[in-house]
Amino acid sequence: MSEPIKLTRKDFASDQAVRWCPGCGDYAILAQMQKTLPELGIKKENIVFISGIGCSSRFPYYMNTYGIHSIHGRAPTLASGLKLANPELSVWVITGDGDSLSIGGNHLIHILRRNIDVNIVLFNNRIYGLTKGQYSPTSLQGHKTKSSPMGSVEQPLNPISVAVGTEATFIARTIDTNVKHMGEMFKQAAAHKGTSIVEVYQNCVIFNDGAWSYATDNQTKDDHILELEDGKPLIFGTERDKGIRLNGLTPEVVSLADVSEDELLVHDEDGPASL
Ligand SMILES: Cc1ncc(C[n+]2csc(CCOP(=O)(O)OP(=O)(O)O)c2C)c(N)n1
Ligand code: SF4
Incomplete structure (x- = not known):
């Protein structure tokens, strides 16, 4: 019988310098993933992170696992193919609200309805971070950005409603300031057989600071969560x-x-x- 695998958070940290802005919510998500994976008892060589394009999509560089920094919005297709070719792998998609709901909207809904055993982590900061602050499909109506100088006139998408609409079999939402809850959601997503999607409310300190303040401020959060x-x-x-x-x-x-x-x-x- 093979020995149980004992890994630590450090085993999952790569040697790459992390290039996110100081204070970005992405750090908390990365740290929590590195902390949670050892608890899953999966060999590092059986874990793959696949991302699209965006600040969030730099994630695979920072994980000491296999990874693919792929094509904008197309991570679900690569993940689907990989999982079908090698079902032994633990396959994770890392995506932003722009990557998954603008250019990748089509791919997201089809992986969810196909229910392939892949885990999706959707970093929702309600903005395009990498391209320096254009409005995204989750930006609120009236939000003024470089690409919506008069305020967005569009109805935002709610990623959870999108997932419910596809009859997805595991849907969760968490927030970058509650790492305990986030870790628990990652564990449950990994344990789920079928596509899991975990939306993480993520603060972009540079282009959309405070987007989730109602859910992070000590004064208001307990009345909203x-x-x-x-x-x-x-x-x-x-x-x-x-x-x-x-x-x-x-x-x-x-x-x-x-x-x-x-x-x-x-x-x-x-x-x-x-x-
Ligand atoms: C085909 C293509 N279209 C557009 C872009 C420009 N682009 C790069 S990242 C991005 C959106 C990123 O936003 P999001 O997915 O929310 O990720 P974040 O940077 O906020 O983590 C866009 C529009 C691109 N790189 N390739
Ligand atoms: S631009 Fe925003 S999302 Fe991108 S690294 Fe900086 S704080 Fe994070």
């Missing part, structure tokens, strides 16, 4: 005094002072992706 746990009612808030229930077919936020916990929606992680 609800951590879904299988079998648990949907409760959140600084005082854990708010919940979500269905009103007809529409979810609504209620105060637990007025409504009993029994009326709240309960998270079922194996339930259908759509209501």
Whole structure:
């Protein structure tokens, strides 16, 4: 019987100098991936990171695994081919909101509906970072950037809604400031058989600083973040005094002072992706 593999975070750090701006949220995602992978017990030579183009897509250089810095928006196609050719591999796609939802939108929806066993990490900073700050498909309406000087007039995409629309079988969202939660999502994504997609709210300090401040500021975050746990009612808030229930077919936020916990929606992680 072969010995269990004992690796550490250092084993997954490459010798390449990391070239992201100081303070970029990408560092936290890289560090958490390097910390989480040893816990999966997979040999380094069986792990592959495939990215498209963007700041986030520099990720494979910094991982001491196999990697491909590929073609803009096309990482899902390379990942699909690789996984089908060698199912033993743990295949990860690293992509940005521009890479995955603009030029790569088509490829993203098809890997999700095909449900090939690949893990996708979508760095969402609501901007094109590498090309110096143009608006992206997740930029909010009214957002002024170099390519939308009067403010974006477009309806933004919600990556989770896109994934739900494809009937994806594992969908998660996390944030670069909560590395514990992020690591847990990476572990669950790796364990899932089928395509998993983990959206990470990522702060671009240079071109879109504070895009997720409502979910990072100590004053407001607990009133905006609800951590879904299988079998648990949907409760959140600084005082854990708010919940979500269905009103007809529409979810609504209620105060637990007025409504009993029994009326709240309960998270079922194996339930259908759509209501
Ligand atoms: C075919 C092609 N079109 C456009 C570009 C220019 N380009 C490079 S990266 C990028 C978008 C990057 O944004 P995102 O995916 O959000 O990644 P980030 O840099 O923010 O991590 C664009 C439009 C390109 N390199 N190739
Ligand atoms: S431009 Fe933004 S996303 Fe790119 S490395 Fe700098 S802070 Fe990070």
